[in-house]
Amino acid sequence: MHIGILSRNKSLYSTRRLKEAAEARNHTVHIIDTLRCYMNISSRKPEVHYNGKMLPRFDAIIPRISPKNTFYGTAVVRQFEMMGVFSLNESVAISRSRDKLRALQLLSRKGLGLPITGFASSPDDVDDLIKIASGAPLVIKLVEGTQGIGVVLAETTQAAESVIDAFMGLKANILVQEYVKESGGADIRCFVIGDKVVAAMKRTPEPGEFRSNLHRGGSASLIKITPEERKTAVDAARIIGLNVAGVDIIRSDRGPLVLEVNSSPGLEGIEKATGKDIAGQIIEFIEKDARPHKNKTRGKG
């Protein structure tokens, strides 16, 4: 097959591993810088141009869209979809996953376990918002934050009020969430491919920190997940519409709660923690599943 990897940087671990795994299975791989793709959308014949030429026809693309470039990146993916190219993750699903509020609303509609979460715009509603999220300590998050940046733990009601006021003053969209104390900030990254969790790791925050992101100094260890956790992760990926997803789950007294669903989950942490060839499994999924004009979300938001 001819596979295009949409990535801004060929030296990133995940990009390198996907290329390696595809080439090891005799596929031809092109790494395409997402932001250098430009498009003709005016005719009935959608095209993607690159470096002054039209791109060759790919059998599949693997979008690795950075959260910084969601807007342009999903437009590029959509263009490939319009051309009938199979995308490992579809543009609509990527957009859903990038907006934490939208993703949580979709998951709540299907009854998945979620931390109690509130959302408001006016500083006049802050008191009630804090009550909805079951009072301090609570977690405040930027709706489009990532890698733990923009996630704050407010220990007291007073701290919560000032942080929420400050974010609202900056016109930032935020979520206010119950702090799941039992977890101590640890979460479980479930790596989903298709309808299976192919690997899982526990991430524990470093001392003095509550965010377990590996970028924030969190450490990864092996963990055996329960059938309920497995089902929750697979359901979450399916509801968002992702074939490949990193579903973050937190263990609580009332069962697994979904924190977020990542559409470009990193391979380095999970491959190193579990010793599994996740890149190879992704390529195998594409071999089985990729077909022209196959699109689950059909452009639906």
Ligand code: ADP
């Ligand atoms: P990001 O997209 O920035 O990774 P997350 O929502 O995943 O944002 O939060 C980052 C980390 O903070 C999580 O991995 C978890 O360790 C911790 N965390 C987030 N929300 C909660 C919560 N409600 N209760 C306890 N810990 C949380």
Ligand code: MG
């Ligand atoms: Mg996270």
